[in-house]
Amino acid sequence: MAKPASEPIAQHVPVVAVVLAAGFGTRFDPDNPKQLVAVGGKPIVCWSIEAFEQCARVSDIVVVVNPKVRGEVESLIDEAGYAKVRVVIDGGSERVDSTAAALDTLAAAGIPDDAKILIHDAVRPFVAQSAIDGSIDALDQFKAATVAFASTDTVLLTEDLGDRKVVKSVPDRPNTYRAQTPQSFRFATIRHAYDLASADPDFHPTDDTRVVVDYLPDEPVAIVSGAETNLKITTLADIPTAERIAEQLLGRDAHGVSGVVGRGAVDPKEEARARMHALLAQAAGQMRR
Amino acid sequence: MAKPASEPIAQHVPVVAVVLAAGFGTRFDPDNPKQLVAVGGKPIVCWSIEAFEQCARVSDIVVVVNPKVRGEVESLIDEAGYAKVRVVIDGGSERVDSTAAALDTLAAAGIPDDAKILIHDAVRPFVAQSAIDGSIDALDQFKAATVAFASTDTVLLTEDLGDRKVVKSVPDRPNTYRAQTPQSFRFATIRHAYDLASADPDFHPTDDTRVVVDYLPDEPVAIVSGAETNLKITTLADIPTAERIAEQLLGRDAHGVSGVVGRGAVDPKEEARARMHALLAQAAGQMRR
Numbered sequence: 169m170a171k172p173a174s175e176p177i178a179q180h181v182p183v184v185a186v187v188l189a190a191g192f193g194t195r196f197d198p199d200n201p202k203q204l205v206a207v208g209g210k211p212i213v214c215w216s217i218e219a220f221e222q223c224a225r226v227s228d229i230v231v232v233v234n235p236k237v238r239g240e241v242e243s244l245i246d247e248a249g250y251a252k253v254r255v256v257i258d259g260g261s262e263r264v265d266s267t268a269a270a271l272d273t274l275a276a277a278g279i280p281d282d283a284k285i286l287i288h289d290a291v292r293p294f295v296a297q298s299a300i301d302g303s304i305d306a307l308d309q310f311k312a313a314t315v316a317f318a319s320t321d322t323v324l325l326t327e328d329l330g331d332r333k334v335v336k337s338v339p340d341r342p343n344t345y346r347a348q349t350p351q352s353f354r355f356a357t358i359r360h361a362y363d364l365a366s367a368d369p370d371f372h373p374t375d376d377t378r379v380v381v382d383y384l385p386d387e388p389v390a391i392v393s394g395a396e397t398n399l400k401i402t403t404l405a406d407i408p409t410a411e412r413i414a415e416q417l418l419g420r421d422a423h424g425v426s427g428v429v430g431r432g433a434v435d436p437k438e439e440a441r442a443r444m445h446a447l448l449a450q451a452a453g454q455m456r457r
Numbered sequence: 458m459a460k461p462a463s464e465p466i467a468q469h470v471p472v473v474a475v476v477l478a479a480g481f482g483t484r485f486d487p488d489n490p491k492q493l494v495a496v497g498g499k500p501i502v503c504w505s506i507e508a509f510e511q512c513a514r515v516s517d518i519v520v521v522v523n524p525k526v527r528g529e530v531e532s533l534i535d536e537a538g539y540a541k542v543r544v545v546i547d548g549g550s551e552r553v554d555s556t557a558a559a560l561d562t563l564a565a566a567g568i569p570d571d572a573k574i575l576i577h578d579a580v581r582p583f584v585a586q587s588a589i590d591g592s593i594d595a596l597d598q599f600k601a602a603t604v605a606f607a608s609t610d611t612v613l614l615t616e617d618l619g620d621r622k623v624v625k626s627v628p629d630r631p632n633t634y635r636a637q638t639p640q641s642f643r644f645a646t647i648r649h650a651y652d653l654a655s656a657d658p659d660f661h662p663t664d665d666t667r668v669v670v671d672y673l674p675d676e677p678v679a680i681v682s683g684a685e686t687n688l689k690i691t692t693l694a695d696i697p698t699a700e701r702i703a704e705q706l707l708g709r710d711a712h713g714v715s716g717v718v719g720r721g722a723v724d725p726k727e728e729a730r731a732r733m734h735a736l737l738a739q740a741a742g743q744m745r746r
Contacts, residue, residue, distance in 0.1 A: 309621075310623075319635070320689065321637070321689065322635075322636040322667070323612050323636070324634040326633070326680055327632060329677055332598075332679055334680065335603065335670050338636075338664060338666060338670050339614050341663050343615045343616060344612060344613070345612070346611070346612060347610055347627075374611050374630050375611040377611075377613065378611070378627040381624050381627050390623055391615055391622040391623065400609065409698065
């Protein structure tokens, strides 16, 4: 396929971030969805979207929401002028349903098989640019990768013995990692894994990597270095730690390291629509190769 | 064996806490060993010792130190008047060496086979009384138990592929726990496991539970509920979180929930010596059953 010389993004394939903001954490304040809580004065979902806005190699962002917060999330996106957000879609009741919804949308848009898809939990607001870059790089060598952080605690694998959990095995600590996000895949790979998984009604993974590991066992999934600060905000008890990290990051902002997102000169919603059309056209072209 | 009616501890067997303070964390400030750093105005090692002092069911405490900090730790114990500390012994270069040293000391003291041994990392200063009680209770049903906290992150088990870590498997999240301490054992059980392990020069576990799991695979190890606050202080970055937890606990202290440790009316060192003699005598009696 001939690539138009004027294509704004230098890389060969689209790099699409899918920001999953559909969870309705039952362990959190039920009246105040955690992805909308502000830390460092900014809603958690905005931190996550901005991480991908700031990475020049990410071409497009898809945001997956719970229908109950759609209005608020759309307002936040409009106000901040996130130029790469192409579409806000409704997720499902479980994490896998939300990922599946995003994959269906991308398939309907005719995204190419070799597009790089970075799936990120919105409630991990402090993902580092190095983790995003590392994920994009890893997909040049592997078809799947996940950001993960080496466990400092020994991990125990358990089983049930009556009404009690007992230890089944203790894996070597250097080979135990705590999964973080983004979890990244070539589009055809994650799509294929989800197709296989959808035939299994008992499959409810908490993790996209697992879909590949379990259904495409011959496909190695690379580990990309995460960080302790890439924490998942699960309960209200996580907020003080999150505030401290936000404070550190905003301190850096004042010195110009981040904070590149601002209102564009053009209407961001108009621009986003135009770019979604461009994406669709580009994707449709690449699909035919 | 006839039990003397005047025995001060109501329970049948000694309950010995082994506080491991021998680590010299290379990830921490090398000039300031982490177990001596103060949080909430109190050295970390003191928090850990006090947790077992405060539990009425714990009869004796053995503290394992690095020879370099022995003087300071002994001074802290004397100043605080910890009445249950029987002996301060030198640990080894690895965690297993320190546990082995404690087990040798207990064996030399003729401690009974069914004594309950609670092995605790000094750098987990905020262990809850419920975790200690739960450990002692679990040993009525099991010969080994460990405090552990259910992982909120998905755990990935990895393997090496060239110079890269790749995911080998993704265990079910409800069956993944992060090991904490205390890890508790009937004395004969942990002693037997260590005897078997000592024959294997390649065995360097980071965890006492693993010694039992690997060398006595038919012996179930029960999980006792831990808590997020029972954190392991590994790097300087953990100190702000530790300070916050200390603040909360000290706030509770002001309302009389804890803080039971104070100077006794008698010279604590003298009392400790007397009690070690009593322990030895009691242990020697019980060994013959």
